[in-house]
Amino acid sequence: MGKNPQKGMVQLGGIANPDRKFLGLKWKVLLLSSLILIAIVVSFTAITYRSLMHDFENQRDVQHQRYAREVEGLIDQISQNLHQLAQLIPFLEGMNTALLANNGANIAQTFDPYWAPLQLNKDIEMIRFYDSANRLLANWGHSESYAEENVMLGWVGKANAREQPISPLSCEKSCTQFAVTPLLVEGNNVGVVVIGIPLVDVVLGFKDISGSHIGLLLKEQGNRASSSDMRIANWNFQVAAHSREMNVAILNKAAELYRDFDSLEPGVQVFWNNQYFQVKPLRLEKIGALDKAKLIVVSDITSTIRTIQGSTQQSVMIGLVGLILSEILLFVILTKPLSRLKHIVFTLPLLARSSFQDFRTALYSDNQKQLLKDEIDMLDETAVALSYQLEKLEEQVADRTRILARKMDELSKERDFITHLLDIAQVIVITQNANGEILTLNAHGETLIQYAEKELKGKPFISLFALDGNLHDLSTHLEEIRGERRDQLRHEANILGKDTSVRNILWLHSRLTRHTADDPAILSVGLDMTEHKRAEGRLAWLADHDPLTDLFNRRRFQEELEQMLNLAARYKHSGALLFFDLDQFKYINDTSGHQAGDALLKMVARMLLSSIRNVDILGRLGGDEFAVILPQTTAEGAIEVAKNALACLSQGKISVNGRTHKALASIGIALFPEHGNNVHDLLAAADLAMYQAKEAGRGGWHLFSNEEKTRERMHTLVYWKEKIEYALLHDQFLFHFQPIMHIRDKTIDHYEVLLRMIDDDGTVLAPHLFIPAAEQTGLIHAIDHMVLRKSIAHSAQIQHRGQRVRFSINLSAHAFHDPELLSILNEAFSHYDADPSNFMFEITETAALEDLPAAKELMQTIKKLGCSFTLDDFGVGFSSFYYIRQLPIDVVKIDGSFIRNLADSPDDQILVKALCDVARGFGKKTTAEFVETAATLSVLENMQIDYAQGFLIGIPASADESPFRDYLKV
Incomplete structure (x- = not known):
């Protein structure tokens, strides 16, 4: 088996596939290492080549800048020579007289003998004389070859105005350097002379100072004739002048490769006549972008390019030799170890067939003792140890399989329990597949939406929703969950039941872990919020x-x-x-x-x-x-x-x-x-x-009518002010006590103190008759002080006789702006030795509305004494929910408008239940007023309201008629 491992592999049927092509690890290592080395050689060669070319380009750029400076210097030298020549003209024989006379004929006659020598010796092509008024006096040369007349007049005017020479360069029709110099005779400015010389000398002299060739190209004009051998057709230029050694064919070759002249800007290489040339325009500051002339430099770079190519070829050859030697060495090193490893690999499938003894025999038969251990020897030993471990594990697996069978029965029972739990849960539970189709629906969901699970199975989950929301956004979010781009989604939506009823559901969608394609992808749990929303709508309606x-x-x-x-x-x-x-x-x-x-x-x-x-x-x-x-x-x-x-x-x-x-x-x-x-x-x-x-x-x-407004109001206020003052002075105020019952214990817990005033004729007046006048006249504070003192005195008197009665006292809105309120409370509790825990103070929203921070601070101070607070008229407005959270309230009193018809009004029952839940959620107790029937009390008891107040519990009674009347007698 050790001699023919492949044959052994075939005999292991099912463990390895003998039909698959086999490539040994040794060849894979050699192939991979060869690819890596080739990549290294190619990369190194490319980097070397790019570096050499980059250095060469930088060197050429520096050299090109030097060319530009040299050409600029030649042009400046020509310009300086022209100005020197112009300054000598007044000293020519007869010229000073002719210039002072400002006569063009005299100037032409006097200067004409000098024109021919200047043409021949100085290459002057044009001379013009202008007077100080910019008028042309005499000229030599052909004007059509030079700048436009208007441009030249501009130069003349500038020189006359400044009396300073200028050196313009014009390349409109041909490149000519001009010297525009003022003429001074006997210290007077007699005009301007304009001298023009072509730039051909600059072109011809460039080779001598730079070693490169330069050419002057002019833009072809419609009326300009040019020979075909001097024309660059693709660029629409003709060669006006060039170095004697420069071949125009090089420029034609460059024009064939680069038809756009602007693409020559960084410099291009041209291979011509087995040589390399660099062609690059020469930008000069004196030649503008709008001029029709271009200077172009042609440099022979053959030797440099061939040097770079030689260095690159040498790098490639060295890399290939190193590659071959590395592969040979690697082959020699890997052959024997990988052969041993190959034997182990083809023997390992025996472990998959649980042929542990055969596996160990095969390894021992091929085991050769090594002088020093290596990784393969350790692999042999590990494989043998693994065979013993696997043999032991196989025995354990057999034992645990029997245990697993028993546990599967237990899991089946747990699954049945979970299924039953989902059915009885008071929420909708739906599972969806990866396509958003419904897989399962629990029993509560069937009851709520009137559909059976089999009716919805396979239907899109989105089809359950009523068409009154943004289903597109919902579908997009669910798709994000199915696509594992989102874990959860929470939203509210209306669903349409089978009976066309619409229910508001709060949904929570969660992504499930899937092991197979048939597993559920999304778990959707819905809580029915229909009744809650109805109660919220009722609360919003009741606010107005x-x-x-x-x-x-x-x-x-x-x-x-x-x-x-x-x-x-x-x-x-x-x-x-x-x-x-x-x-x-x-x-x-x-x-x-x-x-x-x-x-x-x-x-x-x-x-x-x-x-x-x-x-x-x-x-x-x-x-x-x-x-x-x-x-x-x-x-x-x-x-x-x-x-x-x-x-x-x-x-x-x-x-x-x-x-x-x-x-x-x-x-x-x-x-x-x-x-x-x-x-x-x-x-x-x-x-x-x-x-x-x-x-x-x-x-x-x-x-x-406006006439009776002030009279009536003053009459009313004066009338009630006198009554209130008289009642305070003669103690004509009367307390009534209405019992408040603890519903669960059916015992009276405390009494609300109700104020009455006795009129002159003995009539008992209700608070709404005199309290508004007291507030407008400022007597409300005196009434508050009187009520507090008398209430505390009554409570202390009952307390000292061994009984305990708790009083609930209404505080007016003005009490929170009374600076004496806190001191009167402290004084009364101390004077009468009364227990503050026997007192509850009832406030309304109006009492705290004007200055909530001040009201909160005062209430907290009073609570530190041991008193408690009740929020009256709870539920009338939404602001009540704000005050119950902001103020230190102990009890909330639900407004009687919700209690009167509670037994017969389902809407009021929903509302009161919601108010009770809100109060209980904030840790507050609740009192219901206007309890007048036993049916109403029964409903309140079922809602777990804490206290009840009303005619059913007891009507307001005076102190003499109250249950604690005996404790108030002297």
Whole structure:
């Protein structure tokens, strides 16, 4: 087997494929190392060649710059010689007289003998004389070969003006160097002489100083004739002058390779007549880009190129020799070790067949003792040790397979448990494949969307959604999860059930790890948020509406009124405000109960809506007060609407327990902007007008007038101010206590302290009659102080008799701006030795609205004494949620408008449940007021509301009628 390993491999069937072509590791190493060495040789040669060429190009660039300086120097030398010649002209015999005379004929006659020698000896091609006024006096030479006349006159004018020579170079028609020199005779400027000489000498002399050839190329003109051997057709140039040794054929060869003359700028190589030449334009500052002439330098670089080529060939030969020697050496080194390794490789398949003994025998038969161990010897030993280990592991695998079979049964039971858990989970659980098609749906999902799993299997998951959202974005995000570019997606969307019902679902999509193509790709879990969204919508609606009548509440009505006042002021419109107050409404509540009062309020709301225009705005301001905004109307129009409303209300009546109640109202009318241009003043005017209507006789209307505004208000304030001061002085204030029950224990937990005032005739007055006047006159602080002192005194008296009663006291909005409040509390607690933990203070949003930081600081200070706080009217506006989080509240009192009809109103039940959950989430206890029926109390108990207050629990009673009356007696 050691002698024929391939035959052994064939005998191992299934372990190796004998039909595949085999290439030994030795040849693979040789092939790979050859490729690497070749790449190294080629790279090194290329780098060497590029470096040599780069150095050569840099050297040529430096040399080309030197050429430019040398040509510039030759041109400057010619220009200097011309100026020297021009300065000698006035000293020629007779020229000074002719120039002073400023006579062109004399100048021509005198200078004519000198023209021919200058042409022959100095190569002068043109001379012109101009006077100081720039007029041509005499000239020699052909003007059409030189610059334009206007250009030359410009030079002359500049030289005359400055009296300084200039040296222009013109290549418009041929390259000529000019010297424009002022002529001075006896210290006077008599004109200008212009001398022109061609640049042919520069071209012919360039070879002598540089060793390279230079040519002067001129742009072909339509009227210029040129010989074919001097013409460069591809560039549209003709060779005007060149070095004697330069062959024009080189330029023609360059023009064939590079048709665009600008491509010669970096310098190009041309191979011609078995030689290498570099062709490169020579840029001079004196020859502009718009000139028709070009200078081009041709350099013989044959020797340098051949030197670089020779160095490159030598590098290649050295690299190839090194490559061959390295391959031979590597072949000799690898042959024997790789042969031994090959034997081990072809023996290893025996391990796959579990032929451990045969494997060890095969290795030992070919094992040759080495003087020193190497890696292959260690591989032999390791392979043998591995065979023993594998043999042992195979025995362990057999034992563990039996154990695994038992555990598979256990996993099957766990899988059944998970399946059952998914079915009973109160969420939708859906799995999708890689194409977004539904694979599974749990039992709760089937119940919720009315589809069976088999009906949805294979359908796109996206088809479940109602067409009211951005399904394109959702589809894109799900595709990102399936494409493993995203792990999770959370969103809300509406799904359409089989019964066409729409449910709002909060989805969480997660990417699953897949082992096969059939495994689920996405797990989608959906939580039904339909009822929660409905409650949120109800809360949003209640922020602007009265829950009983569905009309705008006071806050929203005031916003509408303010907006209407702004529009009226902008567009100069007038309008009216109607203020309704139902007559004898308290009598209806007292005799027939709050349910009768609520029914009457609903009827009044419907009748008022039917009696006003579509553009009019109706709202319930609270209790039995309604108001209507009449935009763009007059006093007559407002009175007509009031009459119609009263006539409509007179037709309405309700019957409760054998009693019939009619809907009667008194209406106050105020016009805007006549009676007020802001919400407060207008409402006050309408309110005063309403009271005038009541005084005149119920069931009528009254139009406010400015004359009675101040008189009525002052009369009202003075009247109540005197009453309040008299009551404070003679202790005419009375406390009533209403019990508040702990619902779970069915025990009275504490009492709310309600303030009443005794009138002169013994009538007990409710707070809403005198508290507004107290706030306007500043007496509210005295009332707050009196309530706190008397309440603390009562609590201490009960406490000292061995009992404990907790009081809940209402704080006015002005209490938070009372600098004496905290000191009075400390003084009263200390004086009466009362326990502060027996006191709860009720505040409303209005109390904290003006200065929230100050209110928060004061409340925290009072809580440090041991007192607690209750937030009243919770839920009326969304701001309640803000205050419950910002203020140190212990208890929230849910507004009674949500409690009255709780047993019969599913909407109110959803809302109260949501309010309770919010309060409980913030760690607050809850109190429900206006609890009047046992059914309402039962619903509150099921909702786990903490406290209940209302007529069912107990009506407000005076101290003499309270359960703790015996403890208050002296």
